[in-house]
Amino acid sequence: MNIIFFARLFYPHIGGVEKHVMRVSEELIKAGNKVSIVTEGFKKDLAEFEVYGDIRIFRIPVFPTLEKSKKWLIWKWLLAHQQLIFEADIVHIHDVFYWFIPFLFRKRFYLTYHGYEGYKSPTLSAIGQRKVGELLASGTICVGDYMRKWYGARPNLVTYGAVDKRPVGNRKTIKATAIYVGRLSEDSGIMMYLMALKLLRDKGISIRLTVFGDGPQKSEAERYSGTNSLAVRFRGYDDTVINHYQDFELAFVSRYLAIVEAMQVKRPIFAVYNNDIKKDYLRCHPQAKSIAISENEKELADAVSDYYLNSGKWRRRVDEAHNWVKEQSWQQVVKLYRQLWKNGKETFKYQ
Template structure:
């Protein structure tokens, strides 16, 4: 099949959606499919077109002006209409609105959407709910990363997933007092709760924790007071050493579980609570809106080796089934089932 991905960002940009789309596209190529990606430039030094591992990547500069950026995107896609017309499958990663006019122009062209997440604003603005409702209604099939998407956006999807991960071939050597945070350094990720946890841990005598932050954002300067901020980097080297991981999203949770970390998450609204707890892995993560509870859990795991190992192995056994091959088959079955109907 000839498959076209529309994604807000793509390689070499670092993020959960980007990694999801990149590994999925690479897996499709290995199965003999052709994959083209259309995405925004996050850096003007990037080429407008290049091939990476046989993936054909088209990039454009989207004006950062409300509505003008979307109009320009539609115009750019119209100039490259052939990429759409020649594709057997169109798959939008969140940004169905890019494809909206072409859904009307090509009503029989199979188009699908993956809803990767929320916009970080709670309560969710009505317009964001409407956008997802339109995408769900006009897509031939849909996949949501997380069950909470259906509840909070009032839509029904064909398939719910939580992503995928590769387990390390060689397990890392854990450092008992090392903590890593993985995700954006913004207030909607539960980061402020984590910083409060660190304040509480500092008050405990005879224990000193080393903290690494894999991410960037508005709270970067504040985070630098607690540990080393590395920016958006591959968290694998830090996850392999850390005993504890404060994770902000599904990918970071899965990667931490695959690296045998004790996982902590913080929430400050009902959506984020469901995001973490209405999941098949909720029993293997430590989630709360109370920093004192999370701090006590860290200390408990720090001193109780048997409890730590039991918690880690239970999650690790589950994560071994969350492979990229399984995710690929989810996409292939979605496309096959809905295009055949």
């Protein structure tokens, strides 16, 4: 089949949606399909066309256009390259439904919704756009079942991400260490994790933290760590971070992709939320009972303390999560996509 994916950002940009689209594309290509990605040229020096590992990448040259003006450039580019759309057997859109407006009722399409906008409850406009997209699409996938409550979604399929299978390994884990993976932002909770480290240190539990990520709160996080003499190292984004989880005792992660990656190597997971939608995002996870989910730094510090006081309970949690994640492969996710493309809105399943 000739498959085209729309995604706002893609390689070389690093993120959860980008990895999802990349791994699904790679598995489809292994099965003999042709895959193209239409995405934004998010910085100046990116080629408008590139082949990366047999994936054809078409970048819409929108940089440095302001966000509110991008849609006109995107629609103009798509209309000029509409043969890509009409020659495709499958058109599947990741989040950016509005890109497809010029082609509505002219070509079937499918949708995957990956997350939520901003740090608070979705606006009526955001809910409305998703409902229209769901109504017009031939089938939809949601990453997380919380979207039923917050967007009124009725997805045909639900997934929580996947991970490449790998042995747990015999690498030596350094005790009293933690890994943070994610954006350095309010929603991801970086400051809450740092404040919890200070509380733990004041109680006599010193944890050394390595941070993989970047974002708007980086300077604040660095200042707080320095002012409070916390043992924190900031590494920035690293697309090989999956290889580092085993080096650390604890996983400070709050997003689905990082959660399954930590489960895969049997690390205890400490996740945080600071708004109601993030709370539901975490608590709807099939393995929520295996994750320490905290609302503030005190709850988080107490959860880490409990890990050291009740090791047997935590081993059971980690083992249960690991057994579940064994079935969460990218091959399984691709099966969901194939099922959706074959059966459309008649498909109803959770993964």
